[in-house]
Each structure stands twice: as structure tokens, then as C-alpha cells.
Amino acid sequence: MKRENPSPPVFADKVYTNVLNPMAQQKLEWNMIPLVERPVTLEGKTVYIINQRWGGTQAHEPLLLAMKKWLEDNIRNIHVVYKVKLGSYPVNDTDLWKEVGERADAAMIGIPH
Amino acid sequence: MEKQGTPAIPILSPYLVASARDSAFELGWLHPRLVALSEPNALRGEKAIQRIVNGKDAISGKPLMAAVIDALTNPLTSEEKKTGKLTHPVEPRVLPVTGTYDEIQQYFLDHKMTDGLPIVIPTEEKVKQMLTGTSHRPDDIVAEAFRMGITENGQREGRNITVEKVATIAVMAGCKPEYLPVILALASKGPPYFSSAQSFTGAAIVHGPIAIEIDMASGYGCMGPYNHANATIGRAWQLMGRCLCYAIPGITIMGDWGNNLQYNSLTFAENVDNPMIPWEPFHVEKGFDPKDSVVSIWEGRGLRQRCGYNVPDFTLKVLDNVEPEDGALVLLTPLSAKMLEEDFGFTTKEQFRQYIYENSTMTVKEWLDSDQIQTFAILHLELPAPTPEIQQAQKAIKERLSMPGDTVIKRFRSPSQINFIVAGEGMIYFVAGGDFHLKSMVAIDPWR
Numbered sequence: 001m002k003r004e005n006p007s008p009p010v011f012a013d014k015v016y017t018n019v020l021n022p023m024a025q026q027k028l029e030w031n032m033i034p035l036v037e038r039p040v041t042l043e044g045k046t047v048y049i050i051n052q053r054w055g056g057t058q059a060h061e062p063l064l065l066a067m068k069k070w071l072e073d074n075i076r077n078i079h080v081v082y083k084v085k086l087g088s089y090p091v092n093d094t095d096l097w098k099e100v101g102e103r104a105d106a107a108m109i110g111i112p113h
Numbered sequence: 114m115e116k117q118g119t120p121a122i123p124i125l126s127p128y129l130v131a132s133a134r135d136s137a138f139e140l141g142w143l144h145p146r147l148v149a150l151s152e153p154n155a156l157r158g159e160k161a162i163q164r165i166v167n168g169k170d171a172i173s174g175k176p177l178m179a180a181v182i183d184a185l186t187n188p189l190t191s192e193e194k195k196t197g198k199l200t201h202p203v204e205p206r207v208l209p210v211t212g213t214y215d216e217i218q219q220y221f222l223d224h225k226m227t228d229g230l231p232i233v234i235p236t237e238e239k240v241k242q243m244l245t246g247t248s249h250r251p252d253d254i255v256a257e258a259f260r261m262g263i264t265e266n267g268q269r270e271g272r273n274i275t276v277e278k279v280a281t282i283a284v285m286a287g288c289k290p291e292y293l294p295v296i297l298a299l300a301s302k303g304p305p306y307f308s309s310a311q312s313f314t315g316a317a318i319v320h321g322p323i324a325i326e327i328d329m330a331s332g333y334g335c336m337g338p339y340n341h342a343n344a345t346i347g348r349a350w351q352l353m354g355r356c357l358c359y360a361i362p363g364i365t366i367m368g369d370w371g372n373n374l375q376y377n378s379l380t381f382a383e384n385v386d387n388p389m390i391p392w393e394p395f396h397v398e399k400g401f402d403p404k405d406s407v408v409s410i411w412e413g414r415g416l417r418q419r420c421g422y423n424v425p426d427f428t429l430k431v432l433d434n435v436e437p438e439d440g441a442l443v444l445l446t447p448l449s450a451k452m453l454e455e456d457f458g459f460t461t462k463e464q465f466r467q468y469i470y471e472n473s474t475m476t477v478k479e480w481l482d483s484d485q486i487q488t489f490a491i492l493h494l495e496l497p498a499p500t501p502e503i504q505q506a507q508k509a510i511k512e513r514l515s516m517p518g519d520t521v522i523k524r525f526r527s528p529s530q531i532n533f534i535v536a537g538e539g540m541i542y543f544v545a546g547g548d549f550h551l552k553s554m555v556a557i558d559p560w561r
Binding site: 013014015016017018019020021022023024025026027028029030031032033034035036037038039040041042047048050053054055056057058059060062063064066067070071074075086087088089090091092097098100101104105106107108109110111113 | 114115116117118119120121122123124125126129140141142143144145146148150153154155156157159162163165166178181182185186187188189193194195196197198199200201203204205206207208210211212213214217224226234235236237238240259263265266269270271272273274277278281282285310352356357358359484487488489491492493495496
């Protein structure tokens with residue numbers, strides 16, 4: 001195939017104006033949520049440890065149970081409740097969140113993949 | 114849990130901290146208390162677990178368990194108590210930049226609006242030319258929301274995506290106006306990939322007359338970097354991930370590797386012209402008229418190839434890495450399809466589909482080893498099954514869970530998970546296959 005010799009494009013000196021924006025608009029405004037007040041200590045408190053289940057129940061259970069044991073061994077009268085949430089990680093387990101809200105003084109959720 | 118009034122913290126992999134901050138911001142927490150392990154933990158052994166528990170919080174540098182206690186008990190700072198509004202900036206229609214070619218390229222790179230390659234600068238004039246490729250108005254909405262993940266979990270999303278916005282991206286990718294209906298059809302279904310620790314890619318296969326009208330390749334090198342329409346349509350689609358839902362590695366894109374196929378989203382046309390092809394086109398099989406132009410949208414990780422006479426056996430071999438629960442895409446050359454019909458007696462696609470279904474197998478142990486099964490299938494047995502199909506699937510999963518590990522089972526749930534596309538010139542008997550499942554089929558003609 002024969003190639004023609006085109007004249008080189010003139011880019012260097014041209015000034016580009018009116019360049020359109022390809023970025024989509026995200027939501028403009030939403031409410032800031034303050035953190036919930038913390039207890040002074042975990043001694044004598046009920047703490048929930050939730051397994052979020054990414055990778056399956058077993059993927060993080062040994063670590064979360066080791067953390068549970070550490071808390072029980074090191075904090076007086078702490079009551080640690082280990083819970084596995086319902087279904088896979090995207091499932092919203094509203095019953096469990098309600099239970100945590102009613103019974104827990106503090107909580108942590110393990111999503112440590 | 115904080116919304117229920119309970120002080121709560123996530124325990125994270127050190128590699129999820131930036132992403133978690135971004136998600137927390139999207140959900141309303143400007144100053145979340147996060148604790149991160151010293152290393153990832155999933156499925157690690159006892160040695161690693163002891164090292165992690167006795168190790169440090171990757172964020173504060175404190176001992177991990179001390180950081181947990183602090184995050185749950187330290188009094189709130191004034192910043193953490195703050196109420197008010199969070200905002201994203203208003204995206205102007207015209208960018209606040211003027212400059213030379215090099216300066217504009219650098220601006221796009223700096224603002225994470227490209228795939229790293231130079232773009233065609235989307236001036237108003239260029240975008241106006243692009244818009245001649247559709248009868249739709251520039252402000253028509255193509256997609257109300259554009260997202261890579263679950264918005265309720267804090268994933269970012271672009272909103273009210275207009276025809277002009279998509280045309281702007283089509284210009285950047287180097288498309289011609291006549292490609293725009295295909296690109297709008299793709300945009301109507303969202304980005305080509307979603308945010309996952311795995312590295313997925315989309316694939317777009319164009320069926321029907323428009324593929325010929327816009328000179329897409331379906332023959333020689335149709336999946337290579339040679340055809341203008343294939344290359345730029347696929348590029349436009351992947352740029353939508355970047356520009357319409359803020360794909361940023363480590364923050365909103367968590368794929369450990371990414372996927373090189375994302376560069377043009379594996380975009381090509383189905384070969385329907387080669388006289389050797391014994392079967393109807395894919396879109397006709399799916400109920401469209403032969404004169405309809407349609408794009409099929411797929412999602413998967415990759416394709417494996419084999420070359421040789423025994424096409425049925427090689428098809429099984431290229432599919433033997435497909436994870437359970439995934440669908441399969443099998444690519445055949447026109448000659449491979451002809452040989453399946455003439456030499457191996459598969460006079461219809463259905464017969465070949467049934468053959469694959471019956472003969473593509475794995476053991477229960479292999480099935481159980483799959484992340485898909487551990488993360489989703491088994492855990493979803495706890496959820497209600499709203500349809501007879503899901504009830505049936507749950508029943509099959511329960512049966513498999515009770516079988517010995519060496520029991521041989523079918524790889525696919527049903528023959529309908531297996532799809533065939535004919536592409537390539539037809540000079541030899543190639544077959545390729547992978548874990549691409551069909552997400553949707555979109556009519557292109559309404560976007561003309």
C-alpha cells in the first residue's frame with residue numbers, strides 16, 4: 001500500500017477553548033453524620049463483633065474470634081458477642097443492625113480482606 | 114450501626130483504608146474512626162492471625178487492640194461531632210481551562226479523566242459534530258445513574274448522564290459520529306466493569322446491520338488493535354467508567370490487577386456474513402429481528418484459546434477454568450462452527466450447548482473451593498428464594514453440599530448459561546472460551 005505524505009498537523013500553537021467537561025455530576029449535597037458518643041470504658045460493656053463474610057464465613061472468623069478472646073482476656077467484665085451477619089456481604093441485615101442498636105454498647109465489623 | 118446509635122468501627126485490610134474513607138464520606142461521615150490490620154487476613158493461617166492481633170493498626174501505628182479500644186472509647190473531637198452538609202463540586206459544562214494541545218492533554222491526565230493515552234480534545238465544535246450521529250437532543254438523559262457498585266454502601270455514582278456527556282467522551286476516544294448510537298446504547302446500561310477485588314472487564318459485541326454500516330471488524334484481527342470502530346467504541350465505553358463514575362484505582366476501583374482487556378472493553382462485531390456459518394446470528398437466537406442492530410453486553414475476566422481439529426473437546430478444555438455459577442462465552446471461527454455442524458453432527462446450537470452442559474464437569478471439592486460459592490452461593494441459602502428458578506438453584510446447592518468431595522458434577526447450572534458467538538475470518542479451527550456472562554442486550558436503533 002502506498003503512503004501519501006500529508007502535511008504535518010498544526011497543534012503546537014493552537015489554543016483550545018470551550019473544552020467540554022466529560023465528568024458526570026455527582027450528588028451535590030447530603031447530610032454530615034456526627035459520630036455517636038463513646039463510652040468512657042469497655043469494662044462491663046457489651047461489645048458486638050460482626051463477621052461481614054466477604055470470602056465466606058470462615059475467611060475472617062478465626063481473626064475475629066482471636067480479637068474477641070483478646071478483649072475478654074484484657075478487659076474486665078466485658079461481654080463480647082460474636083455474630084455472623086445474614087447472607088453475603090452486600091446483604092443489608094436490618095434485623096442485626098436493630099439488635100446491635102438495642103443491645104450493644106459498642107460494635108465492630110470485620111471486613112478485613 | 115452508628116445510625117442505630119451504637120459506637121461502631123470497621124476493622125479493615127490496610128489496602129482498603131482509602132476506599133473506606135471515600136465510602137464513609139459518601140455516606141456522610143467526614144471523620145470516620147477506622148482501624149486497619151497490618152496485613153490482609155482473609156483465609157490466612159494461625160501464624161498470620163497471631164501476628165495481626167499482636168501487630169499494629171496500619172493507620173495510627175498503635176498496637177491493634179489498643180487502637181480498637183481507643184476508637185470505641187476516646188471522647189469525640191469537635192470535628193467528629195459536627196453536623197452540616199457535605200458537597201461535591203458542581204461540574205461545569207465547559208472546563209475552566211484553555212491551552213495548547215499539550216497543556217490540555219496534561220489537564221485531562223492530571224484530573225484523572227483519561228485512560229493514560231492521549232485523547233481527542235472535546236471542544237464544543239467537535240462535540241457538536243459528534244452529536245450529528247444521533248437524532249436525540251444533547252440534554253436527553255441516557256442514564257439516570259451511572260455506578261460501579263452499590264450506592265447504599267457508599268460507592269460513587271454519576272447522575273443524569275446526558276447525550277452530550279456521552280458524545281463528549283466519544284470525541285475523547287476518537288470515535289466518528291456514526292458510532293454514537295452504539296455508544297449511547299452501551300451508556301444506557303452503565304460502565305463496562307464494576308468495582309471488585311477481582312479484575313473484571315466488560316465486553317461489547319455488536320450484532321446486525323450497524324456493524325457493517327460503521328465498518329466494524331468481525332473477521333481478521335477483530336479483537337486486535339486494528340479496526341477504528343472496534344477500538345474507539347470500546348475505548349469510549351471504558352472512559353465512561355473513569356468520567357461518569359469516578360474510577361480511581363485504590364479508591365473506587367479495587368481490582369488487584371486491573372484487566373488489560375478494559376482498554377477497549379473487548380469490543381467487536383459478530384461475523385454473520387461468512388457462508389460457512391451454519392447457525393443463526395446471536396441476536397436472532399435471542400429474539401431480535403435480523404434487521405435489528407443490537408449490542409450484547411458481557412462481563413468476565415478473560416478468554417483462553419485452543420487450535421485443533423477436535424473443536425468439541427477443545428471447547429470443554431477452554432471452559433475448564435470457568436468458575437461455578439458464572440456463565441460461559443464460547444467464540445468460534447466460522448470454520449469451527451461449520452466443522453461442528455458437518456463433522457461432529459451438531460446441526461443446531463442447542464445440540465452443541467447441550468453437549469457442553471453435559472460434558473463440562475468438575476468435582477464437588479473444586480466447586481467448594483470457588484470464591485463464588487463461598488462468598489455468595491452458600492451464604493445466600495439463608496435468604497428467601499423469591500422465584501422458582503432461585504428455589505431450584507438453592508435446592509441444587511444444598512444437594513451438592515451433602516455430596517462427597519470427589520463427586521463429579523456439572524460445571525453449569527443450566528445449558529442457557531452457555532453462549533456461542535462466531536467471530537474471526539474463518540481460516541482455521543480456533544475456539545476460545547471464558548467466564549463471560551451475558552448481562553444484557555440493548556437495541557441500538559432507538560439511539561440512532
